[in-house]
Amino acid sequence: MNTITLRHSWSKWQKIYVLNGTPPATQWVGLEHMSDKAISKETQQAEKDASGPRSVMRILGLFEALARATDGLSLADLSIELGAPKSSLLTLLRPLVAESYLSHGKSRYRLGPRIFRMSADILAAHKIRTLIEPYVEQLAERTHETVYFAVLGSSEPVAVAIEVINSAQALLYNLRVGMTFPLYQTAAGNVLLAYQDKESQESYLRSIKAEKLKVDEFSPRVPLSPSELRQRLSDIRKTGISISIGQWTPHSGALAAPVFNADGSLAGALAIAGPADRLQSNLEQLTTVLKNIAAAASGQ
Known part of the structure; x- marks a missing residue:
């Protein structure tokens, strides 16, 4: 005391x-x-x-x-x-x-000011959920996989799932609203980090230890160092897609694409998650569907 x-x-x-x-x-x-x-x-x-x-x-x-x-x-x-x-x-x-x-x-x-910032974040998240809900539903219907929409955490640098529809298939990737994911190790997190300004990216990279960037035996393409992660973020901005297989959880994976506000700023990441083998066997089709629906959600 x-x-x-x-x-x-x-x-x-x-x-x-x-x-x-x-x-x-x-x-x-x-x-x-x-x-x-x-x-x-x-x-x-x-x-x-x-x-x-x-x-x-x-x-x-x-x-x-x-x-x-x-x-x-x-x-x-x-x-x-x-x-x-x-x-x-x-x-x-x-x-x-x-x-x-x-x-x-x-x-x-x-x-105080932190309460007002929190209130603004809550209202913004509620508004985003209302706007993104039909696109999340459409993505779930088209892919039959677990789909979710994630935004950047307001108090710490993590991805936060604010809208989730779990797959009806027997083997699925189960998520819930409010779950958080590391930015450096997930498809949605990579998207959210890729569209931050350079200063924010570098600050985040300095905050994580290089040994955290581990490669999973199932996916040799996972970045092993901050420099490789920087290249991955650059590629995401060029292609508009982030693919993570076995990067956070072995034998599972996810794809994510950015959704933008009317002013061009990032609203969040629309993502598909499921068993790694099922995603890989349908990767091209899932990528196309995801990018198209994310573009529609962005008003493009």
Whole structure:
């Protein structure tokens, strides 16, 4: 608990300063109502509250209360609104302010920039899902394989499946909405990385270790180094298709193609996934169907 507490023992009152990376919050506590033992007990309870399931609901409650308050809320307001002790709320508020999920100024808490970015990402993903759904359905009907649409993660560099239709065949590649995939090791991830700017690509390549780029015995074409991955990304931009056989999971594979927004920016990657041997035996046909539907989804 990163709290610095300064206590001045006066005859009747005690002043407690809590340092949380923002201007110190001030609480006045009557000594006749709160002994040192009681203070310690309340602090322990606050820490316990912040680490249990109740804290999750309180955090959600904080967000909801602040979303309704155009001018923010004070600690006292939040305590009344949520029916929670101020000490417990402060334990939750400090890290939320530090991580920019909330802001704190003039003794009032407000929603922070990270919450607004998250909200924008959620709304954008919902809109994309609505727009891409008929094309995912069409691709599933044409290929009879598992198909999905993936976007770049908002908080970390991964591919996130936001729309999935699993194959009805007995042998299939099973996915679910919300699954994440590494960018360097999957067909959809390669597409998402290929259409990032050079600076973002290089930053990502520096963040992964070369030994992660392993070759699977089933697919000797998997990049073994950052330089080979750079060439792969360049090829994807030229051909408009990414093929990954045995690269992430042995004996399975995927194909992915980019889908673009009206302004030419990348919306996400439309992909087909299935058993490696089945994909390889129909690779030319699947590639054609995938590129055509991805182009239609892009309005081309």
